[in-house]
Amino acid sequence: MKRARIAWAGAVHDATEADGQLELLTPAFKGRRVGFDEVVWLPPLAPLDRPRTVLALGLNYADHAKELAFKAPEEPLAFVKGEASLIGHRAFTVRPDGVMFMHYECELAVVIGRAAKRVKKADALQYVAGYTVANDYAIRDYLENWYRPNLKVKNRDTCTPIGPWLVDAADVPDPMNLALKTTVNGQLTQQGSTKDMIFDVPTLIEYFSRFMTLMPGDLIFTGTPDGVVDCQPGDVIVTEIEGIGALTNTITNR
Template sequence: MKRARIAFRGRELWAEAIENGEALRLPGGRVISAREAHWLPPITPGAAVYALGLNYADHNRELGFAAKQEKPLIFMKGGNAFVGHSGDTERPTDADQMHPECELVAVIGRPARNVPAHEALSFVDGYTVANDYAIREYLENYYRPNARVKNRDGTTALGPWIVDAADIPDPQALTLSTRVNGVEVQHGSTADMILDVAGLIAYLSCVTTLMPGDMILTGTPHGVHFCSAGDIVETEIEGIGRLVNHLVAS
Protein backbone atom coordinates (compact mmCIF):
# COMPACT_ATOMS: atom_id res chain seq x y z
CA MET A 1 0.00 0.00 0.00
CA LYS A 2 1.02 3.58 -0.68
CA ARG A 3 -0.18 6.36 1.59
CA ALA A 4 0.28 10.11 1.53
CA ARG A 5 -0.13 12.95 3.99
CA ILE A 6 -2.20 15.70 2.39
CA ALA A 7 -4.28 18.76 3.10
CA PHE A 8 -7.80 18.75 1.67
CA ARG A 9 -10.40 21.43 2.34
CA GLY A 10 -8.60 22.69 5.41
CA ARG A 11 -7.94 19.27 6.94
CA GLU A 12 -4.61 17.48 7.26
CA LEU A 13 -5.00 13.73 6.84
CA TRP A 14 -3.48 10.51 5.56
CA ALA A 15 -4.86 9.13 2.30
CA GLU A 16 -4.39 5.86 0.44
CA ALA A 17 -3.22 5.79 -3.16
CA ILE A 18 -5.50 4.09 -5.67
CA GLU A 19 -5.60 3.94 -9.48
CA ASN A 20 -1.78 3.91 -9.62
CA GLY A 21 -1.61 7.04 -7.53
CA GLU A 22 -3.88 9.07 -9.79
CA ALA A 23 -6.54 9.10 -7.09
CA LEU A 24 -6.60 9.11 -3.30
CA ARG A 25 -9.00 7.40 -0.90
CA LEU A 26 -9.64 9.55 2.16
CA PRO A 27 -10.51 8.23 5.62
CA GLY A 28 -14.17 7.32 5.45
CA GLY A 29 -13.92 6.13 1.85
CA ARG A 30 -14.29 9.29 -0.25
CA VAL A 31 -12.17 9.27 -3.43
CA ILE A 32 -10.56 12.41 -4.85
CA SER A 33 -8.22 13.10 -7.73
CA ALA A 34 -4.56 13.40 -6.70
CA ARG A 35 -4.64 16.83 -8.37
CA GLU A 36 -7.12 18.05 -5.76
CA ALA A 37 -4.73 17.40 -2.87
CA HIS A 38 -2.13 19.71 -1.41
CA TRP A 39 0.78 17.39 -0.74
CA LEU A 40 2.42 17.56 2.68
CA PRO A 41 5.70 15.91 3.70
CA PRO A 42 4.72 12.38 4.80
CA ILE A 43 6.21 12.78 8.25
CA THR A 44 4.45 12.34 11.56
CA PRO A 45 4.63 15.59 13.56
CA GLY A 46 7.19 15.22 16.33
CA ALA A 47 9.11 12.42 14.65
CA ALA A 48 12.90 12.50 14.71
CA VAL A 49 14.73 12.66 11.39
CA TYR A 50 18.27 11.33 11.00
CA ALA A 51 20.28 11.98 7.84
CA LEU A 52 23.44 10.43 6.43
CA GLY A 53 26.30 12.12 4.66
CA LEU A 54 28.93 10.36 2.58
CA ASN A 55 27.19 6.96 2.59
CA TYR A 56 27.90 6.06 -1.06
CA ALA A 57 31.48 5.27 -2.07
CA ASP A 58 31.05 6.61 -5.63
CA HIS A 59 29.74 9.97 -4.34
CA ASN A 60 32.60 10.17 -1.84
CA ARG A 61 35.17 9.72 -4.61
CA GLU A 62 33.31 12.33 -6.68
CA LEU A 63 33.74 14.82 -3.82
CA GLY A 64 37.38 13.90 -3.20
CA PHE A 65 36.92 11.87 0.01
CA ALA A 66 38.00 8.39 0.95
CA ALA A 67 35.58 5.89 -0.56
CA LYS A 68 34.58 4.57 2.85
CA GLN A 69 34.35 6.65 6.00
CA GLU A 70 35.52 5.19 9.31
CA LYS A 71 32.21 6.07 11.01
CA PRO A 72 28.84 7.10 9.57
CA LEU A 73 28.32 10.86 9.29
CA ILE A 74 24.92 11.42 10.93
CA PHE A 75 23.09 14.70 11.48
CA MET A 76 19.58 15.71 12.52
CA LYS A 77 16.99 17.64 10.54
CA GLY A 78 14.28 19.96 11.87
CA GLY A 79 10.67 19.90 10.75
CA ASN A 80 10.79 23.23 8.91
CA ALA A 81 13.36 21.78 6.48
CA PHE A 82 10.70 19.68 4.74
CA VAL A 83 8.38 20.43 1.82
CA GLY A 84 5.92 18.08 0.15
CA HIS A 85 5.57 16.71 -3.36
CA SER A 86 5.13 19.38 -6.04
CA GLY A 87 6.24 22.06 -3.56
CA ASP A 88 8.62 24.98 -3.94
CA THR A 89 12.16 25.29 -2.60
CA GLU A 90 13.90 28.65 -2.49
CA ARG A 91 17.34 28.90 -4.06
CA PRO A 92 19.38 31.52 -2.18
CA THR A 93 20.76 34.24 -4.42
CA ASP A 94 24.34 33.39 -3.43
CA ALA A 95 23.92 29.61 -3.86
CA ASP A 96 25.62 28.94 -7.19
CA GLN A 97 26.46 25.38 -6.08
CA MET A 98 23.08 24.08 -4.96
CA HIS A 99 22.43 20.54 -6.10
CA PRO A 100 19.72 17.90 -5.56
CA GLU A 101 20.36 14.62 -3.79
CA CYS A 102 18.01 11.67 -4.26
CA GLU A 103 17.78 9.56 -1.10
CA LEU A 104 15.92 6.48 0.10
CA VAL A 105 14.18 7.15 3.41
CA ALA A 106 13.36 4.40 5.90
CA VAL A 107 10.38 5.02 8.22
CA ILE A 108 10.50 3.26 11.59
CA GLY A 109 7.38 1.30 12.59
CA ARG A 110 8.02 0.23 16.19
CA PRO A 111 10.44 1.13 19.00
CA ALA A 112 13.96 -0.04 18.22
CA ARG A 113 16.75 -0.18 20.80
CA ASN A 114 19.98 -2.19 20.45
CA VAL A 115 18.62 -3.97 17.39
CA PRO A 116 20.94 -6.46 15.66
CA ALA A 117 21.38 -5.88 11.94
CA HIS A 118 19.83 -9.22 10.98
CA GLU A 119 16.54 -8.17 12.64
CA ALA A 120 16.62 -4.49 11.74
CA LEU A 121 14.41 -4.48 8.65
CA SER A 122 11.52 -5.89 10.69
CA PHE A 123 11.40 -2.50 12.46
CA VAL A 124 10.75 -0.63 9.19
CA ASP A 125 7.18 0.49 8.53
CA GLY A 126 7.82 1.77 5.01
CA TYR A 127 9.94 3.81 2.63
CA THR A 128 9.71 7.18 0.93
CA VAL A 129 11.82 9.46 -1.28
CA ALA A 130 13.79 12.57 -0.28
CA ASN A 131 15.47 15.27 -2.31
CA ASP A 132 17.87 16.67 0.27
CA TYR A 133 19.45 19.67 -1.47
CA ALA A 134 23.05 20.54 -0.62
CA ILE A 135 24.52 24.04 -0.91
CA ARG A 136 28.24 23.60 -1.21
CA GLU A 137 29.14 27.25 -0.57
CA TYR A 138 27.77 26.92 2.95
CA LEU A 139 29.77 23.87 4.00
CA GLU A 140 32.29 24.26 6.84
CA ASN A 141 35.57 22.46 7.56
CA TYR A 142 35.65 20.96 4.04
CA TYR A 143 32.55 18.84 4.65
CA ARG A 144 30.27 19.57 7.57
CA PRO A 145 26.49 19.49 7.04
CA ASN A 146 25.63 22.45 9.24
CA ALA A 147 22.21 24.03 9.72
CA ARG A 148 22.84 26.54 6.94
CA VAL A 149 23.31 23.68 4.47
CA LYS A 150 20.86 21.03 5.62
CA ASN A 151 18.22 22.73 7.78
CA ARG A 152 17.07 25.68 5.70
CA ASP A 153 13.30 26.05 5.41
CA GLY A 154 11.87 23.88 2.65
CA THR A 155 15.16 22.56 1.27
CA THR A 156 14.33 18.88 1.75
CA ALA A 157 11.49 17.65 -0.44
CA LEU A 158 9.86 14.48 0.89
CA GLY A 159 7.25 12.09 -0.51
CA PRO A 160 4.95 11.69 -2.24
CA TRP A 161 4.22 8.29 -0.69
CA ILE A 162 5.16 6.07 2.16
CA VAL A 163 5.24 2.59 0.63
CA ASP A 164 4.74 -0.35 2.99
CA ALA A 165 7.93 -2.23 3.79
CA ALA A 166 6.23 -5.48 2.76
CA ASP A 167 6.07 -4.12 -0.80
CA ILE A 168 9.84 -3.49 -0.87
CA PRO A 169 11.39 -6.91 -0.20
CA ASP A 170 14.98 -5.72 -0.71
CA PRO A 171 15.74 -2.03 -0.03
CA GLN A 172 19.31 -2.62 -1.26
CA ALA A 173 18.22 -3.39 -4.83
CA LEU A 174 16.55 -0.14 -5.88
CA THR A 175 17.49 2.28 -8.66
CA LEU A 176 17.70 5.97 -7.78
CA SER A 177 17.65 8.80 -10.31
CA THR A 178 17.39 12.58 -10.49
CA ARG A 179 16.23 14.62 -13.47
CA VAL A 180 16.47 18.38 -13.87
CA ASN A 181 14.11 19.77 -16.52
CA GLY A 182 13.73 16.25 -17.88
CA VAL A 183 17.47 15.52 -18.20
CA GLU A 184 18.94 12.80 -15.99
CA VAL A 185 21.77 14.15 -13.81
CA GLN A 186 22.05 11.44 -11.14
CA HIS A 187 21.76 7.67 -11.36
CA GLY A 188 22.67 5.00 -8.85
CA SER A 189 21.61 2.00 -6.83
CA THR A 190 20.95 1.48 -3.14
CA ALA A 191 23.20 -1.58 -3.49
CA ASP A 192 26.12 0.86 -3.35
CA MET A 193 25.43 2.17 0.16
CA ILE A 194 28.39 1.85 2.50
CA LEU A 195 26.16 1.16 5.50
CA ASP A 196 22.90 -0.42 4.35
CA VAL A 197 19.44 0.26 5.80
CA ALA A 198 19.70 -2.59 8.29
CA GLY A 199 23.16 -1.48 9.37
CA LEU A 200 22.00 2.11 9.85
CA ILE A 201 19.08 1.02 12.05
CA ALA A 202 21.38 -1.21 14.08
CA TYR A 203 23.92 1.60 14.51
CA LEU A 204 21.42 4.30 15.44
CA SER A 205 19.45 2.03 17.78
CA CYS A 206 22.62 1.52 19.82
CA VAL A 207 22.84 5.30 20.29
CA THR A 208 19.17 6.16 20.87
CA THR A 209 15.77 4.52 20.83
CA LEU A 210 14.18 4.85 17.41
CA MET A 211 10.44 5.48 17.66
CA PRO A 212 7.50 4.89 15.30
CA GLY A 213 7.45 7.58 12.61
CA ASP A 214 11.16 8.38 12.92
CA MET A 215 12.91 8.64 9.56
CA ILE A 216 16.40 7.83 8.31
CA LEU A 217 17.66 9.52 5.14
CA THR A 218 20.25 7.08 3.88
CA GLY A 219 22.56 9.17 1.67
CA THR A 220 22.90 9.81 -2.05
CA PRO A 221 24.92 8.34 -4.95
CA HIS A 222 27.24 10.20 -7.30
CA GLY A 223 26.01 12.93 -9.61
CA VAL A 224 26.48 16.59 -8.68
CA HIS A 225 24.49 19.02 -10.83
CA PHE A 226 24.13 22.67 -9.88
CA CYS A 227 20.60 24.02 -10.28
CA SER A 228 19.04 27.40 -10.98
CA ALA A 229 15.81 29.08 -9.98
CA GLY A 230 13.06 27.93 -12.35
CA ASP A 231 14.36 24.35 -12.58
CA ILE A 232 11.96 21.44 -12.13
CA VAL A 233 13.68 18.65 -10.22
CA GLU A 234 12.40 15.07 -10.09
CA THR A 235 13.89 12.47 -7.76
CA GLU A 236 12.69 8.91 -8.27
CA ILE A 237 13.27 5.56 -6.59
CA GLU A 238 12.21 2.31 -8.18
CA GLY A 239 9.04 0.91 -6.65
CA ILE A 240 8.54 3.86 -4.30
CA GLY A 241 7.69 6.92 -6.36
CA ARG A 242 8.59 10.10 -8.23
CA LEU A 243 9.00 13.25 -6.15
CA VAL A 244 8.70 16.60 -7.95
CA ASN A 245 10.15 19.88 -6.62
CA HIS A 246 10.29 23.41 -8.06
CA LEU A 247 13.25 25.68 -7.43
CA VAL A 248 12.25 29.32 -7.05
CA ALA A 249 14.20 32.52 -6.50
CA SER A 250 14.45 33.64 -2.88
Protein backbone atom coordinates in the same frame (compact mmCIF):
# COMPACT_ATOMS: atom_id res chain seq x y z
CA MET B 1 0.08 -0.23 0.24
CA LYS B 2 1.40 3.22 -0.57
CA ARG B 3 -0.15 6.14 1.24
CA ALA B 4 -0.07 9.89 0.83
CA ARG B 5 -0.93 12.77 3.14
CA ILE B 6 -2.69 15.68 1.46
CA ALA B 7 -4.59 18.89 2.11
CA TRP B 8 -7.96 19.11 0.35
CA ALA B 9 -11.24 20.91 1.00
CA GLY B 10 -9.84 22.72 4.03
CA ALA B 11 -8.64 19.60 5.85
CA VAL B 12 -5.72 17.16 5.98
CA HIS B 13 -6.38 13.65 4.75
CA ASP B 14 -4.62 10.33 4.40
CA ALA B 15 -5.05 8.82 0.95
CA THR B 16 -3.95 5.99 -1.26
CA GLU B 17 -3.61 5.64 -5.02
CA ALA B 18 -6.52 4.18 -6.95
CA ASP B 19 -6.67 4.09 -10.76
CA GLY B 20 -4.53 7.20 -11.17
CA GLN B 21 -6.37 9.18 -8.51
CA LEU B 22 -6.17 9.68 -4.78
CA GLU B 23 -8.72 7.77 -2.73
CA LEU B 24 -9.32 9.40 0.64
CA LEU B 25 -9.06 7.31 3.81
CA THR B 26 -10.51 9.93 6.16
CA PRO B 27 -13.68 8.40 7.70
CA ALA B 28 -15.97 11.27 6.69
CA PHE B 29 -14.77 11.10 3.06
CA LYS B 30 -13.76 7.45 2.85
CA GLY B 31 -13.80 6.25 -0.74
CA ARG B 32 -13.99 9.74 -2.25
CA ARG B 33 -11.55 10.15 -5.15
CA VAL B 34 -9.76 13.35 -6.16
CA GLY B 35 -7.18 14.13 -8.82
CA PHE B 36 -3.48 14.55 -8.14
CA ASP B 37 -3.74 18.18 -9.28
CA GLU B 38 -6.63 19.00 -6.93
CA VAL B 39 -4.67 18.69 -3.70
CA VAL B 40 -1.67 20.03 -1.83
CA TRP B 41 0.77 17.21 -1.17
CA LEU B 42 2.25 17.05 2.33
CA PRO B 43 5.08 14.91 3.69
CA PRO B 44 3.51 11.41 3.88
CA LEU B 45 4.08 11.09 7.61
CA ALA B 46 1.71 10.76 10.54
CA PRO B 47 1.75 13.70 12.98
CA LEU B 48 3.56 13.14 16.28
CA ASP B 49 3.13 14.59 19.76
CA ARG B 50 6.91 14.99 20.01
CA PRO B 51 9.68 16.31 17.76
CA ARG B 52 10.54 13.87 14.99
CA THR B 53 14.19 12.80 14.85
CA VAL B 54 15.58 13.04 11.32
CA LEU B 55 18.99 11.39 10.87
CA ALA B 56 20.79 12.03 7.59
CA LEU B 57 23.81 10.18 6.23
CA GLY B 58 26.72 11.88 4.55
CA LEU B 59 29.05 10.16 2.07
CA ASN B 60 27.18 6.85 2.22
CA TYR B 61 27.90 6.00 -1.44
CA ALA B 62 31.53 5.45 -2.38
CA ASP B 63 31.08 7.11 -5.80
CA HIS B 64 29.65 10.26 -4.18
CA ALA B 65 32.53 10.37 -1.68
CA LYS B 66 34.93 10.10 -4.62
CA GLU B 67 33.01 12.84 -6.45
CA LEU B 68 33.70 15.13 -3.49
CA ALA B 69 37.34 14.00 -3.23
CA PHE B 70 36.88 12.19 0.09
CA LYS B 71 37.67 8.63 1.02
CA ALA B 72 34.70 6.54 2.12
CA PRO B 73 33.99 6.78 5.87
CA GLU B 74 34.80 3.82 8.11
CA GLU B 75 31.64 4.25 10.19
CA PRO B 76 28.35 6.01 9.43
CA LEU B 77 28.72 9.77 9.13
CA ALA B 78 25.44 11.29 10.27
CA PHE B 79 23.90 14.62 11.20
CA VAL B 80 20.50 15.65 12.58
CA LYS B 81 17.90 17.68 10.70
CA GLY B 82 14.85 19.56 11.98
CA GLU B 83 11.37 18.48 10.94
CA ALA B 84 10.55 22.04 9.83
CA SER B 85 12.77 21.55 6.79
CA LEU B 86 10.39 18.92 5.36
CA ILE B 87 7.99 19.79 2.54
CA GLY B 88 5.82 17.70 0.24
CA HIS B 89 5.62 16.56 -3.37
CA ARG B 90 5.22 19.33 -5.96
CA ALA B 91 6.29 21.98 -3.43
CA PHE B 92 8.83 24.77 -3.95
CA THR B 93 12.34 24.98 -2.54
CA VAL B 94 13.94 28.40 -2.07
CA ARG B 95 17.42 29.04 -3.43
CA PRO B 96 18.86 31.96 -1.41
CA ASP B 97 20.05 35.07 -3.24
CA GLY B 98 23.71 35.06 -4.18
CA VAL B 99 24.22 31.31 -3.82
CA MET B 100 26.69 29.83 -6.30
CA PHE B 101 26.03 26.08 -5.93
CA MET B 102 22.91 24.34 -4.62
CA HIS B 103 22.28 20.70 -5.49
CA TYR B 104 19.71 17.95 -4.95
CA GLU B 105 20.38 14.61 -3.27
CA CYS B 106 18.07 11.72 -4.15
CA GLU B 107 17.84 9.51 -1.07
CA LEU B 108 15.92 6.50 0.20
CA ALA B 109 14.24 7.57 3.45
CA VAL B 110 13.49 4.94 6.08
CA VAL B 111 10.52 5.48 8.41
CA ILE B 112 10.84 3.73 11.76
CA GLY B 113 7.74 1.80 12.86
CA ARG B 114 8.42 0.87 16.48
CA ALA B 115 10.84 1.70 19.25
CA ALA B 116 14.28 0.36 18.39
CA LYS B 117 17.02 0.03 21.02
CA ARG B 118 20.11 -2.15 20.70
CA VAL B 119 18.69 -3.86 17.63
CA LYS B 120 20.69 -6.57 15.92
CA LYS B 121 21.35 -6.17 12.22
CA ALA B 122 19.57 -9.44 11.42
CA ASP B 123 16.37 -8.11 13.03
CA ALA B 124 16.62 -4.48 11.93
CA LEU B 125 14.12 -4.47 9.05
CA GLN B 126 11.40 -5.61 11.46
CA TYR B 127 11.53 -2.08 12.92
CA VAL B 128 10.82 -0.34 9.61
CA ALA B 129 7.30 0.94 8.91
CA GLY B 130 8.00 1.95 5.34
CA TYR B 131 10.03 3.92 2.83
CA THR B 132 9.69 7.17 0.95
CA VAL B 133 11.78 9.37 -1.35
CA ALA B 134 13.72 12.33 0.04
CA ASN B 135 15.53 15.11 -1.77
CA ASP B 136 18.04 16.49 0.72
CA TYR B 137 19.23 19.73 -0.88
CA ALA B 138 22.68 21.06 0.03
CA ILE B 139 24.04 24.58 -0.43
CA ARG B 140 27.78 24.24 -0.94
CA ASP B 141 28.46 27.95 -0.43
CA TYR B 142 27.78 27.51 3.29
CA LEU B 143 29.78 24.32 3.68
CA GLU B 144 32.60 24.43 6.21
CA ASN B 145 33.43 20.72 6.35
CA TRP B 146 31.86 17.82 4.42
CA TYR B 147 32.14 15.71 7.54
CA ARG B 148 30.19 18.18 9.68
CA PRO B 149 27.82 20.22 7.48
CA ASN B 150 26.49 23.20 9.40
CA LEU B 151 22.82 24.10 9.80
CA LYS B 152 22.74 26.54 6.88
CA VAL B 153 23.84 23.79 4.48
CA LYS B 154 21.29 21.11 5.30
CA ASN B 155 18.64 22.35 7.71
CA ARG B 156 16.87 25.18 5.88
CA ASP B 157 13.11 25.59 5.57
CA THR B 158 11.80 24.15 2.25
CA CYS B 159 15.08 22.35 1.51
CA THR B 160 13.96 18.77 2.20
CA PRO B 161 11.14 17.60 -0.08
CA ILE B 162 9.83 14.16 0.84
CA GLY B 163 7.17 11.89 -0.69
CA PRO B 164 4.90 11.56 -2.49
CA TRP B 165 4.18 8.13 -1.03
CA LEU B 166 4.95 6.19 2.12
CA VAL B 167 5.29 2.60 0.90
CA ASP B 168 4.74 -0.13 3.48
CA ALA B 169 7.89 -2.09 4.32
CA ALA B 170 6.07 -5.32 3.46
CA ASP B 171 5.78 -4.09 -0.13
CA VAL B 172 9.54 -3.49 -0.45
CA PRO B 173 11.08 -6.97 -0.19
CA ASP B 174 14.64 -5.77 -0.80
CA PRO B 175 15.31 -2.11 0.02
CA MET B 176 18.96 -2.69 -0.84
CA ASN B 177 18.35 -3.30 -4.54
CA LEU B 178 16.41 -0.27 -5.77
CA ALA B 179 17.35 1.95 -8.71
CA LEU B 180 17.61 5.70 -8.04
CA LYS B 181 17.63 8.49 -10.59
CA THR B 182 17.26 12.26 -10.80
CA THR B 183 16.21 14.43 -13.72
CA VAL B 184 16.52 18.20 -14.01
CA ASN B 185 14.05 19.70 -16.49
CA GLY B 186 13.60 16.22 -17.96
CA GLN B 187 17.33 15.53 -18.44
CA LEU B 188 18.84 12.57 -16.59
CA THR B 189 21.62 13.83 -14.30
CA GLN B 190 21.97 11.15 -11.61
CA GLN B 191 21.47 7.43 -11.38
CA GLY B 192 22.53 4.69 -9.02
CA SER B 193 21.28 1.87 -6.83
CA THR B 194 20.75 1.40 -3.12
CA LYS B 195 22.89 -1.74 -3.41
CA ASP B 196 25.89 0.61 -3.60
CA MET B 197 25.41 2.07 -0.11
CA ILE B 198 28.48 1.75 2.07
CA PHE B 199 26.29 1.15 5.14
CA ASP B 200 23.02 -0.56 4.30
CA VAL B 201 19.69 0.02 6.05
CA PRO B 202 20.02 -2.84 8.60
CA THR B 203 23.54 -1.68 9.47
CA LEU B 204 22.34 1.89 10.04
CA ILE B 205 19.48 0.82 12.31
CA GLU B 206 21.84 -1.38 14.31
CA TYR B 207 24.41 1.43 14.52
CA PHE B 208 22.05 4.20 15.66
CA SER B 209 20.10 2.01 18.08
CA ARG B 210 23.30 1.16 19.96
CA PHE B 211 23.42 4.62 21.52
CA MET B 212 19.96 6.15 20.96
CA THR B 213 16.40 4.88 20.89
CA LEU B 214 14.75 5.23 17.51
CA MET B 215 11.06 5.96 17.90
CA PRO B 216 8.04 5.40 15.63
CA GLY B 217 7.96 8.09 12.94
CA ASP B 218 11.68 8.85 13.07
CA LEU B 219 13.46 9.08 9.72
CA ILE B 220 16.80 7.93 8.39
CA PHE B 221 17.99 9.51 5.12
CA THR B 222 20.47 7.07 3.66
CA GLY B 223 22.65 9.24 1.41
CA THR B 224 22.95 9.82 -2.34
CA PRO B 225 25.07 8.49 -5.22
CA ASP B 226 27.23 10.71 -7.40
CA GLY B 227 25.87 12.96 -10.12
CA VAL B 228 24.76 16.10 -8.27
CA VAL B 229 24.50 19.32 -10.27
CA ASP B 230 23.71 22.96 -9.52
CA CYS B 231 20.00 23.87 -9.61
CA GLN B 232 18.65 27.29 -10.59
CA PRO B 233 15.30 29.02 -9.96
CA GLY B 234 12.72 27.58 -12.34
CA ASP B 235 14.38 24.16 -12.52
CA VAL B 236 12.07 21.18 -12.01
CA ILE B 237 13.81 18.32 -10.22
CA VAL B 238 12.39 14.79 -10.09
CA THR B 239 14.05 12.36 -7.68
CA GLU B 240 12.81 8.82 -8.24
CA ILE B 241 13.36 5.48 -6.54
CA GLU B 242 12.22 2.21 -8.05
CA GLY B 243 9.05 0.92 -6.39
CA ILE B 244 8.84 3.91 -4.02
CA GLY B 245 7.84 6.84 -6.22
CA ALA B 246 8.85 9.95 -8.13
CA LEU B 247 9.14 13.15 -6.08
CA THR B 248 8.79 16.41 -8.02
CA ASN B 249 10.15 19.72 -6.73
CA THR B 250 10.68 23.17 -8.24
CA ILE B 251 13.39 25.68 -7.32
CA THR B 252 12.32 29.26 -6.68
CA ASN B 253 14.15 32.39 -5.56
CA ARG B 254 11.53 33.45 -3.03
